[in-house]
Amino acid sequence: HLLKAITMDGKLGTVSISHSAIEDYVEKVGIRLKDVKDIKAKVKCKRDGIYVFCKIAISAGSSIPMLADRIGEEVKNAAEAIFGIFGIKEVKIFVDKIITEQAKEDDVQPGRRYY
Numbered sequence: 277h278l279l280k281a282i283t284m285d286g287k288l289g290t291v292s293i294s295h296s297a298i299e300d301y302v303e304k305v306g307i308r309l310k311d312v313k314d315i316k317a318k319v320k321c322k323r324d325g326i327y328v329f330c331k332i333a334i335s336a337g338s339s340i341p342m343l344a345d346r347i348g349e350e351v352k353n354a355a356e357a358i359f360g361i362f363g364i365k366e367v368k369i370f371v372d373k374i375i376t377e378q379a380k381e382d383d384v385q386p387g388r389r390y391y
Contacts, residue, residue, distance in 0.1 A: 282321055282361060293359055295319045302328060305354045306347055311338035313375050315347075325365030326355070333373035344369040 281292040299317040306315035314333040319326060328351055334343060348367035355361040 280321075282326065282359070284360065293361070295321065298326075298328075298355070298359065298361075301354060301358065302330065302351050305350050306330060306332065309343070309346060309350065311335040311343055312347070314373070322365075325363040326361060327365055328367045329370070330367065331370045331372050333375055334371060336374050336376040338374075340371055 281294045282298070283290055283292045285291070295318075298319045302317035302319070303315050306312050306317070311334050312332055313335060316331045318329045318331075320329070321327075330347060330351070332347070334340070347369055351367050352364045355364050
């Protein structure tokens with residue numbers, strides 16, 4: 277059974293954070309990383325924790341294992357620091373596109389979403 281939002285108790289009442297708010301923030305965190313050219317995030321909240329799925333486009337020559345670890349760390353750190361969420365169970369990375377230097381010059385336009 278999936279939950280629609282993450283809910284926690286605050287000092288003055290309940291605080292709920294929607295999936296889309298977390299997804300938007302994960303995308304902002306991910307796109308700041310050097311070799312990430314585009315990112316689309318999905319969050320699934322289950323009773324046992326939070327699962328984050330990131331579909332990314334990266335620069336050719338990037339170390340995929342290192343980049344995946346960095347995205348996972350950044351997502352986890354942001355979830356803890358910004359949202360107060362300590363239940364990240366898994367961050368899955370799906371590399372959907374590798375962009376070469378030539379493609380960057382010809383096809384990649386700043387601000388264009390590839391997903």
